[in-house]
Amino acid sequence: MASKNVLLIFKSNIMYKPVIYRLARDFELVFNILEAKILPRREGRILLELRGSEDVIEKGIRFLEDHRVLVEPLSDKVWREDDKCVHCGACTGLCPTGALSILRPEMTVSFDVEKCVACGMCGLVCPFGAMKDVTLFDPFAEGRPVSQ
Ligand code: SF4
Numbered sequence: 001m002a003s004k005n006v007l008l009i010f011k012s013n014i015m016y017k018p019v020i021y022r023l024a025r026d027f028e029l030v031f032n033i034l035e036a037k038i039l040p041r042r043e044g045r046i047l048l049e050l051r052g053s054e055d056v057i058e059k060g061i062r063f064l065e066d067h068r069v070l071v072e073p074l075s076d077k078v079w080r081e082d083d084k085c086v087h088c089g090a091c092t093g094l095c096p097t098g099a100l101s102i103l104r105p106e107m108t109v110s111f112d113v114e115k116c117v118a119c120g121m122c123g124l125v126c127p128f129g130a131m132k133d134v135t136l137f138d139p140f141a142e143g144r145p146v147s148q
């Protein structure tokens, strides 16, 4: 089973429609709301983990877009500059989702971007600035332009 973390942005004209419910009913996708912020009558933002086959996840995303939900994969927003990472492991203890983890016996740090929820913790502790944009990208920043 694949998983994908996405930021959904609902403008006021669609924010009260039950489209997320239909992801489960029509596509049998498993979803997990990681974080949400609603500005009444203006905008809603939801960080969502989608789980299912890759094909069905893509169909679910297309369904959301067809209903005028803006969908931003978090994997487009954060990444690691691998040549800067020295695999010190400092970030792994803080990562709440296991996106950063120590591989054994190699003792290297792997980064699974699909598990990342852009909390920014690794960006604060990495001494080499290897985790890019995690502290700059605030999915809930009011007025943040989409797809910047
Ligand atoms: S931003 Fe960093 S600490 Fe937070 S979930 Fe992503 S990889 Fe883990």
Ligand code: SF4
Pocket (backbone or CB within 6 Å): 080, 084, 085, 086, 087, 088, 089, 090, 091, 092, 109, 122, 125, 126, 127, 128, 129, 130, 131
């Ligand atoms: S703290 Fe930075 S250098 Fe250390 S393992 Fe994490 S990303 Fe790599």
